[in-house]
Amino acid sequence: MIIFGTRARYRTVATGEFFCPHCQRPREYAHRQGKNYFSLYFVPIFPMGDGAEFYECQTCGMSYNADVLNFKPKHASDDINQLLNRVKAKLDMGTPVEYVIGDLTTERLDREIAFNAVRMAIGDERHICPKCELSYAKTVQTCPSCHVELQTAAAL
Numbered sequence: 001m002i003i004f005g006t007r008a009r010y011r012t013v014a015t016g017e018f019f020c021p022h023c024q025r026p027r028e029y030a031h032r033q034g035k036n037y038f039s040l041y042f043v044p045i046f047p048m049g050d051g052a053e054f055y056e057c058q059t060c061g062m063s064y065n066a067d068v069l070n071f072k073p074k075h076a077s078d079d080i081n082q083l084l085n086r087v088k089a090k091l092d093m094g095t096p097v098e099y100v101i102g103d104l105t106t107e108r109l110d111r112e113i114a115f116n117a118v119r120m121a122i123g124d125e126r127h128i129c130p131k132c133e134l135s136y137a138k139t140v141q142t143c144p145s146c147h148v149e150l151q152t153a154a155a156l
Contacts, residue, residue: 007039008051019073020057021064025108028058080107088121094144096134097126128153 014031034051037044054063083104090100097118104114122137127150129136129143135153142149 004040006036006048007044008034008036009044010034018069019071021071022060022062029055030058031055080109083107084117087117091122091137092139094140096136098134126153
């Protein structure tokens with residue numbers, strides 16, 4: 001029995017950075033080109049023509065055509081500005097300080113800048129939940145998740 005067919009082989013021709021529509025973040029990409037080969041017993045023997053050409057996100061693995069390089073996301077700085085403007089309101093509503101800092105750093109904001117944004121919004125005085133050990137703004141009196149009265153913490 002003779003087993004033959006075609007098989008595609010891919011190679012990376014370039015790399016760079018683009019805005020991945022799936023990740024919604026700037027990511028590294030690999031520009032990949034394929035070539036179809038005649039194969040005998042699953043071994044590529046000779047090329048039969050060009051195959052697919054695509055751009056692959058190195059983080060999520062999604063593949064896109066060349067149009068993805070022209071994709072212009074909404075301005076991330078607008079999102080960061082909106083997030084920074086909501087820091088005080090989120091903290092006053094009972095969101096833990098650690099969660100707000102996590103949200104800011106997820107948006108690619110430097111950790112020190114995130115700490116300073118929280119400090120500017122609510123100062124250094126915090127309340128701590130004795131049960132879950134999360135810290136809150138001094139305006140929050142009870143832990144929203146544990147329903148325990150918060151204790152005053154030392155200045156951070």
